[in-house]
Amino acid sequence: MNTPNDLRYTASHEWVRxxxxxxxxxxxxxHAQEALGDVVFLELPEAGRSVAKEEAIAVIESVKAASDxxxxxxxxxxxxxxxxxxxxxxxxxxxxxxxxxxIKPANPADVEGLLDAAxxxxxxx
Amino acid sequence: MTQQTPLxxxxxxxxxxxxxxxxxxxxxxxxxxxxxxxxVRRDAGxxxxxxxxALDLEGADAKAFLRGLIANDVAKLVEPGKALYxxxxxxxxxxxxxxxxxxxxxxxxxxxxxxxxxxxxxxxMQQRLAATGAAATLGVRRDLAxxxxxGPNARAKTWAAIxxxxxxxxxxxxxxxxxxxxxFIARTGYTGEDGFELTLPADKAAGTWAALTAAxxxxxxxxxxxxxxxxxxxxxxxxxxxxxxxPLDAGLAWTVDxxxxxxDFVGKAALVANGARQQALGLILEDKGILRSHQKVFTAxxxxxxxxxxxxxTLEKSIALARLPLGVxxxxxxxxxxxxxxxxxxxxxxxFVRNGKALV
Numbered sequence: 001m002n003t004p005n006d007l008r009y010t011a012s013h014e015w016v017r018x019x020x021x022x023x024x025x026x027x028x029x030x031h032a033q034e035a036l037g038d039v040v041f042l043e044l045p046e047a048g049r050s051v052a053k054e055e056a057i058a059v060i061e062s063v064k065a066a067s068d069x070x071x072x073x074x075x076x077x078x079x080x081x082x083x084x085x086x087x088x089x090x091x092x093x094x095x096x097x098x099x100x101x102x103i104k105p106a107n108p109a110d111v112e113g114l115l116d117a118a119x120x121x122x123x124x125x
Numbered sequence: 126m127t128q129q130t131p132l133x134x135x136x137x138x139x140x141x142x143x144x145x146x147x148x149x150x151x152x153x154x155x156x157x158x159x160x161x162x163x164x165v166r167r168d169a170g171x172x173x174x175x176x177x178x179a180l181d182l183e184g185a186d187a188k189a190f191l192r193g194l195i196a197n198d199v200a201k202l203v204e205p206g207k208a209l210y211x212x213x214x215x216x217x218x219x220x221x222x223x224x225x226x227x228x229x230x231x232x233x234x235x236x237x238x239x240x241x242x243x244x245x246x247x248x249x250m251q252q253r254l255a256a257t258g259a260a261a262t263l264g265v266r267r268d269l270a271x272x273x274x275x276g277p278n279a280r281a282k283t284w285a286a287i288x289x290x291x292x293x294x295x296x297x298x299x300x301x302x303x304x305x306x307x308x309f310i311a312r313t314g315y316t317g318e319d320g321f322e323l324t325l326p327a328d329k330a331a332g333t334w335a336a337l338t339a340a341x342x343x344x345x346x347x348x349x350x351x352x353x354x355x356x357x358x359x360x361x362x363x364x365x366x367x368x369x370x371x372p373l374d375a376g377l378a379w380t381v382d383x384x385x386x387x388x389d390f391v392g393k394a395a396l397v398a399n400g401a402r403q404q405a406l407g408l409i410l411e412d413k414g415i416l417r418s419h420q421k422v423f424t425a426x427x428x429x430x431x432x433x434x435x436x437x438x439t440l441e442k443s444i445a446l447a448r449l450p451l452g453v454x455x456x457x458x459x460x461x462x463x464x465x466x467x468x469x470x471x472x473x474x475x476x477f478v479r480n481g482k483a484l485v
Contacts, residue, residue, distance in 0.1 A: 037142070037348060038159045040436040041415050041443075059464070061415040063158050063436045064348055092157075 002030040009120035036062040044080035073110040078102040130175035131327040147241030149176040154346035161349035169276035170345040176240035184261030198382035202228035206302040214392025219368040270330035279320035286340035317357025358475025376405025407475035412468035416445035426450035
């Protein structure tokens with residue numbers, strides 16, 4: 001299983017990278033893309049939208065099924081990844097390169113509540 | 126506790142992603158589902174369909190019994206090995222299951238039914254046998270495995286893999302079967318491509334699967350099987366029809382045979398009384414998104430509903446089968462409710478794809 005140590009995670013299979021400026025870059029984990037299978041459509045949030053922690057804010061559709069993606073923390077959407085929207089299969093190719101959106105957290109300390117790599121791997125057994 | 130087919134260990138060893146399908150632990154994909162789909166459209170792929178159930182109906186009244194049991198008429202089967210697709214209806218005209226029946230002789234037929242409905246199908250047939258007093262017995266063949274080999278090169282690769290298969294099956298027309306020792310070879314399928322469905326003893330399944338793999342047939346999961354049948358416009362039991370849906374409303378009127386006025390079959394009176402109340406048509410989504418089952422469709426003639434939907438790897442667009450009001454026609458612009466948004470779709474006549482070619 002590919003679970004980089006330098007990222008944080010949620011039990012709902014998002015990965016979170018804390019950037020130098022305190023903003024967060026978010027995608028779905030390698031385990032999640034493997035479970036979903038071929039990704040064919042992404043519906044991502046608009047920049048400027050305020051989101052609550054664990055709010056369903058995006059949809060990822062594989063050939064098999066549609067799944068929600070949740071905000072790991074409260075904050076404001078800064079940007080959605082147009083390149084991923086244009087090439088949804090990039091999520092399968094490299095789930096950690098194909099980020100989905102960036103969030104400015106309302107409270108930077110909220111990141112401390114997220115899982116680390118070992119904690120995430122424990123949730124998926 | 127989920128059931129396992131004779132090929133279960135083979136799938137697990139190949140790294141397949143296994144899921145519960147109608148109580149069976151089945152491979153949904155081995156790697157990319159889209160690549161598996163393309164392998165069947167362009168070359169050859171195979172599916173373990175051993176979860177489906179073969180039934181052997183034998184006896185002096187087998188033919189008469191089947192003529193009353195299913196909505197298609199087995200009387201038109203006269204050549205040994207000839208197959209017929211049919212719906213088995215309840216008294217209300219709803220579909221208990223869809224099945225394939227093979228004519229072996231006037232006193233022997235083989236039926237293949239869906240996995241999820243197998244138990245209720247057997248119970249219903251036993252009940253009908255008792256009620257009619259027909260001189261026929263139903264043999265449940267859980268001792269058999271089934272492998273569907275599909276694609277433009279499926280027949281040639283099957284012949285390369287199984288000694289004697291070419292001589293036994295080269296003359297088969299579509300929807301016809303032959304026997305090679307203890308292997309039943311049918312030129313049938315559920316993908317819209319040419320190919321065979323092989324029924325064979327369980328202990329031969331793994332060896333045959335390995336020989337087919339060595340001949341260049343790609344193992345494919347049930348995920349690809351679903352997108353292939355959807356592109357081919359083929360109905361899936363439980364999605365596109367069930368016990369509450371008449372075959373006349375599900376695009377299956379062609380499987381209901383009213384020609385012989387003297388033939389009665391279960392559900393006939395209800396079909397005659399109700400006629401067609403809806404029609405099954407295809408949809409192609411013009412906006413971005415993915416159609417799924419049970420989405421509301423808004424047409425100029427009223428509302429309908431999608432019964433199956435997914436992404437079409439061949440068309441690279443989302444497609445669906447839908448039950449729509451009478452009067453809607455191919456070419457009509459409609460809207461589909463996807464998560465509260467109304468997206469534009471175009472009505473087409475299914476199939477979307479057959480024999481590797483887009484038809485819409």
